[in-house]
Amino acid sequence: MSSPPPSRPSPEPVPPAVQATVRELIDLxxxxxxxxxxxxxxGFEVHLxxxxxxxxxxxxxxxGPRVxxxxxxxxxARPEQVLELLRGLAGSTWNTGIAFGTxxxxxxxxxxxxxxxxADRYDRESRNPEVAWGDSLVDDLVRRDFTVNAxxxxxxxxxxxxDPFGGLGDLMRRRLRTPGAAVDSFADDPLRMLRAxxxxxxxxxxxxxxxxEAMTSLAGQLARITPExxxxxxxKTLLQDSPxxxxxxxxxxxxxDVVLPELSALRMEIDEHHQHKDVYTHSLTVLDQAIALEKADDAHESPDLVLRLAALLHDVGKPATRRHEPRGRVSFHHHEVVGAKLVxxxxxxxxxPKDVVEAVSRLTFLHLRFHGYGSGEWTDSAVRRYVTDAGDLxxxxxxxxxxxxxxRNKRRAAALAATYDSLEQRIEELSAAEDLARVRPDLDGNAIMQLLGLQPGPDVGRAWKYLKELRLxxxxxxxxxxxxxLLTWWRSHG
Structure with a gap:
């Protein structure tokens, strides 16, 4: 049973200037x-x-107008009539959506x-629409998700x-409403809440x-929507300029809570005796800052979904690893390990996609490694491992x-930035000397087999791994x- 329609303002008449603009748009x-x-x-209607x-x-x-x-x-027109009208005009047509009238x-x-x-009705168990042709344009528009799309x-x-539902006014005022009752719209198709x-x-x-209010009351209905x-x-939300x-x-x-509960879980209580940073707000700020760095880097593709997911989720291991320590301190030991698994x-x-999953998980695992750098105490070996472990990430x-x-401590922020500048400089210097992007053992598999008299097998792999560790x-x-x-290592290992 549908909810009674909410009280809505009457749509304002479309200004003549807008009418003129859309005429120009079509003429373009x-x-x-x-x-x-x-x-x-x-004898048919057709509308953009x-x-x-x-x-x-x-x-x-x-x-200015742009198509x-x-x-x-x-x-x-019915689908078969549409196909006939397109004959000789369309270079190609496809009817994969023809069962739904497209x-x-x-x-x-x-x-x-x-x-x-x-003029569809939805089966609210499966979310599949019961396809029904409408009799008018307004019948079609009322079933759309938001007034700005109606x-x-x-x-x-x-x-x-x-514009029967005031979409133009909503668009100009940057207001998001549904043509009918929001609870009915979202119950028909819960994915509309994510589109909101x-x-x-x-x-x-x-x-x-x-x-x-409708989103809040119906949030659980998202479980009906496929993960894909x-x-x-x-x-799409994460890839916007300011999400x-x-x-x-x-x-x-x-x-x-339904889609990404690890994000909600970052809103941990902060008691007055055990202070720690608001992890949820921190994560959103990290995302903001990562987007700013991404946009400033002309050499890398933007928007970068992998970076944005990693920025948002890098601390999701903290709720499971929080421990209250003496003197009011709070620790999150190994949260990067737990977080990588959760991600x-x-x-x-x-x-x-698997490559996205592995990349975001790897970045989550590595994001704390830098804090062992201190004031630059890492050996060249540690710098090589940092680069090698990150790889193309x-x-x-x-x-x-x-x-x-x-x-918010400007002095501490400047010190951290300077320290990371130092690390990047060392990476550049070592890379120039050693080609760190392609660290390989100094002997390849063929040379290992020839020197040790081996056939292909696990011993060759172990020898290769030893030489790579030595190289790092x-x-x-x-x-x-x-x-x-290699010969000394081989003899010592029997």
């Missing part, structure tokens, strides 16, 4: 104009709709998805904007109280470690010296 796209002419000539309209209006407000890349259209097409390099008006622009001769989180980061929207779809939305406010909403509404388990459950590890300094400890050796060391 010969593809849209031609599609509109075809459908109109056949959803995120395409939202993004076009935002672009128009910022720097989005991929376009979503809706029409009263026909895909490519027209002179522009991708279109054209969906028949829908606007349409006619591709017919009049080029009118249809994403739109906070992507569009800078602030959710209405009704939206926040959850992961996509979480990643912090969105993540705070994610945690405060209880969505994180691997959670990201695997969310179906992240070293540039990300640099950013993560620097971002992990969130102290002492740096490059002359061949005669490497052979002598």
């Amino acid at each position: 796209s010969p593809v849209l104009a031609e599609v509109g002419e075809r459908f109109s000539a056949a 709709v959803g995120g395409s309209v939202r993004d076009a209006l935002l672009a128009a407000a910022a720097d 989005p890349g991929d376009l979503d259209l809706t029409t009263d 026909v895909g097409a490519e027209v002179r390099g522009t991708r279109l998805e054209i969906t028949t008006f829908r 606007m349409a622009v006619s591709l017919g001769p009049d080029r009118t904007v249809t 989180v994403r739109f906070v980061a992507q569009l800078g929207l602030t959710p209405d109280e009704e939206v926040v 779809r959850v992961q996509v939305e979480l990643s 912090r406010a969105a993540l705070e909403l994610f945690v405060s509404t209880g969505l994180a 691997r388990k959670r990201l695997t459950a969310l179906r992240y 070293l540039p990300r590890l640099h950013k993560l470690v620097r971002s992990d300094s969130t102290t 400890e002492r740096g490059p050796l002359e061949r005669d010296e490497a052979e002598a060391e």
Whole structure:
């Protein structure tokens, strides 16, 4: 049974300037104009709709009309009629979504998805919609997730904007609302709650109280959504320019308890007798700082999902390792080890690719290693191991470690930065002399077998590992010296 619709302000009329802007927008796209002419000539409506309209209006407000890349259209034509209307116009069409009323097409390099008006009802157990064709554009718009996505622009001769739920006003005021009751919208499709989180980061929207209350009461319904779809939305949020406010909403509404409970667990109680840094706030600040370093580094791809996941999750081992020590101190011994395991388990459950899982877990494991550097006491051997253990993650590890300094003590922050500058300088000097990025034993497998008279097998692997440890400890050796060391090791091991 549906909830009664909340009291909503009447939508404001679309200003003439906006009407003029959208007409200009359609005129900028010969593809849209031609599609509109075809459908109109056949007696059908067709409208640009959803995120395409939202993004076009935002672009128009910022720097003039700009046609989005991929376009979503809706029409009263049935799928088979859409296919017929596209004949001779589309370079290719695909019907993988035709059971849900969607026909895909490519027209002179522009991708279109054209969906028949829908008036679906959802099976709230499986979340699968019971597909039903709608009778009007407004019927189609009311079933969309948010008012800012429930606007349409006619591709017919009049080029009118249809905005029955005040989406344009919400967009201009940066407000996030649902066309109908939020509890009904989210119960129909719980993934919409994660999209609400994403739109906070992507569009800078602030959710209405009704939206926040519905998210909080229905957070548990996210368990109905497949991990793959959850992961996509979480990643999209993290990849926005400023995801912090969105993540705070994610945690405060209880969505994180279902999707990423390790993040929620960072909100540990801080009692007055055992003081430690607010780990949750610290983690969000580390993420902010990592994003800033990522953007400043032109040599590395941005946005960087691996770095951002590592920055957010690097301390997730702290709740399980917190210990109260004498004199009011708190310790988190080996939290990097526990955290690496938790990260691997959670990201695997969310179906992240294996390379992402391993990279984030490795960065979590390594993020404390630098603190053993002290005032530069590491030997060259320790520096080599730091570089070798990080491997191709070293540039990300640099950013993560620097971002992990969130102290308000300016003197301490400057000292930490200077110390890490020193470490990076030593890495550069050793790399220039020894090519640390490709540390290998001074003898390869063939040379080992020839010197020791071995056939391929485990003994060759053990000898190779010994020589690599020797290389890390002492740096490059002359061949005669490497052979002598290997023979001595071999004799001592029988």
